[in-house]
Amino acid sequence: MDQTDGSTKLRVLLVEDDEHDRIAFRRAFQRSQLECEVTECIRAEEALERFRADTSSFDIVVIDHKLPGMSGFELCKTLLAQELQLPLVILTGKGSERLAVDALKAGVYDYIVKDPSESYLDLLPVVLSQAVRRHADRIARKRAEEKLLTYHNRLRSLASALSLAEEQERRRIATEVHEHIGQNLAFTKIKLGKVRELASSDSFRNAVDEAIEVIERTIEETRSLVFQVSSPILYELGLVAAVESLTKQTQERHGIPIDFEDDDKSKPLSDDVSVLLFQAVRELLANVVRHAQAKTAEVSVAKKNNEIIVEVKDDGIGFEPAEIGPAMGQDMRFGLFSIRERLESLGGGIKISSRPGHGTRVTLSAPLSP
Ligand SMILES: Nc1ncnc2c1ncn2[C@@H]1O[C@H](COP(=O)(O)OP(=O)(O)OP(=O)(O)O)[C@@H](O)[C@H]1O
Numbered sequence: 001m002d003q004t005d006g007s008t009k010l011r012v013l014l015v016e017d018d019e020h021d022r023i024a025f026r027r028a029f030q031r032s033q034l035e036c037e038v039t040e041c042i043r044a045e046e047a048l049e050r051f052r053a054d055t056s057s058f059d060i061v062v063i064d065h066k067l068p069g070m071s072g073f074e075l076c077k078t079l080l081a082q083e084l085q086l087p088l089v090i091l092t093g094k095g096s097e098r099l100a101v102d103a104l105k106a107g108v109y110d111y112i113v114k115d116p117s118e119s120y121l122d123l124l125p126v127v128l129s130q131a132v133r134r135h136a137d138r139i140a141r142k143r144a145e146e147k148l149l150t151y152h153n154r155l156r157s158l159a160s161a162l163s164l165a166e167e168q169e170r171r172r173i174a175t176e177v178h179e180h181i182g183q184n185l186a187f188t189k190i191k192l193g194k195v196r197e198l199a200s201s202d203s204f205r206n207a208v209d210e211a212i213e214v215i216e217r218t219i220e221e222t223r224s225l226v227f228q229v230s231s232p233i234l235y236e237l238g239l240v241a242a243v244e245s246l247t248k249q250t251q252e253r254h255g256i257p258i259d260f261e262d263d264d265k266s267k268p269l270s271d272d273v274s275v276l277l278f279q280a281v282r283e284l285l286a287n288v289v290r291h292a293q294a295k296t297a298e299v300s301v302a303k304k305n306n307e308i309i310v311e312v313k314d315d316g317i318g319f320e321p322a323e324i325g326p327a328m329g330q331d332m333r334f335g336l337f338s339i340r341e342r343l344e345s346l347g348g349g350i351k352i353s354s355r356p357g358h359g360t361r362v363t364l365s366a367p368l369s370p
C-alpha cells in the first residue's frame with residue numbers, strides 16, 4: 001500500500017472491459033470509504049504493457065476473466081511467469097468455479113464470483129485489502145525463511161570448515177611431536193645403550209637401565225599421544241583401518257569390549273569425508289564411554305549403493321534422541337548436533353535410534369567418491 005503521505009491508499013489495477021462493471025467497482029470503494037486509487041485497463045495486453053514499464057505502482061491486480069483478446073486467466077499466467085510480486089485476483093462469472101480452481105492452482109491469490117445481484121461489490125474493498133495485507137505477510141515470511149536458510153547453510157559450511165581446520169591443526173601437532181620429541185627420545189635411547197656397554201660398575205649400569213626404561217615409557221606415551229591427537233593411520237591406510245585402530249584403543253583404555261566389522265568392499269572416499277567420519281566415530285565412541293554405561297559396543301563399516309555406512313551401537317542406558325540439539329547455557333551439548341550439520345553439508349546424514357533402557361544405534365552415511 002502507498003504510505004508515502006502517511007495514509008494507506010490501496011492502489012488497484014483493474015483489468016475489466018465492461019464499462020458498467022468498472023463504474024460499479026469504483027463506486028463500491030467510494031461507498032466503503034476505504035482510500036483507493038483505481039487504474040483501469042480494458043484489455044489484458046494493455047495491462048502487460050503497463051507492467052513492462054513499471055511494476056511498483058500497484059498493490060493488487062484485479063482481472064476479469066472474460067476479456068477481448070487474451071483472456072484474464074492467460075494474463076494471470078503470464079504475470080505469474082514473470083514472477084510479479086503482486087497478489088492477483090480473478091473475477092469470474094457464475095458457473096466458472098472450475099476456472100477459479102485452475103486459477104488458484106496456477107498461483108492466483110483469490111477469485112471473486114460476479115453474481116447477478118452484484119452483492120460481491122460490497123465485499124470487494126474488504127477482500128482486496130485483506131489480500132494485500134496477507135500477501136505482504138506471506139512475502140515477508142518467505143524472505144525471512146530464505147534468510148534463515150542462507151544462515152543455516154553458512155553455519156553448516158562453517159562447522160565443516162572448522163572441523164577440517166581442527167583436524168589439520170591436530171595433524172600438525174601430532175607430526176611435530178612424532179618427528180621432534182619421539183625421534184629425539186629414540187636417538188637418546190640408542191646413545192644410552194652405548195653408554196651402558198661402557199659402564200664399569202653395576203650401580204652405573206643399573207642407573208642407565210632405569211633411564212632407558214623411563215625413556216621407553218615416554219616413547220610409548222608419546223606414540224599413544226600422537227595417535228590420540230591425530231591418527232596417522234587415517235592418512236596412511238585410510239578410514240577403515242583408522243576406525244578399527246580407534247576402536248581397539250578405546251577398548252583398551254576404557255575396558256569396554258568393542259566389536260569391529262568391515263564388509264571388505266572397496267570404499268573410495270574424499271579426504272574431507274574421511275576426516276569427518278573419523279571425527280564422528282571418535283565423538284560417538286566418546287559418547288559411549290561418557291554416557292552409555294554399556295557392557296559392550298559394536299562398530300561396523302559397510303558399503304551400500306553409492307554410500308559408506310558407519311554404525312556405532314551400544315547396549316547401554318539409551319536416551320531420547322528427540323532431545324538432542326545444541327543445548328545452550330551451562331549445559332553445552334554439541335557432539336551429535338555438529339556431526340549432523342557437518343555430514344549434511346557434505347551430502348551425508350546421521351540417524352539416531354535410541355530409547356531409554358534400550359541402548360543406542362547411530363548410523364552415519366556419506367557419499368563415496370566416484
Ligand atoms: N551412546 C549414548 N548412550 C546414552 N546417552 C547418550 C549416548 N550418546 C548421547 N547420549 C545423550 O545425548 C546427549 C547429547 O550428546 P552429544 O554428543 O550431542 O553431547 P554431549 O556428549 O553431552 O556433549 P559434547 O559432545 O558436546 O561434549 C548426551 O548428553 C547424552 O545424554
Ligand SMILES: [Mg+2]
Nearest residue numbers: 283287335336
Ligand atoms: Mg558427545
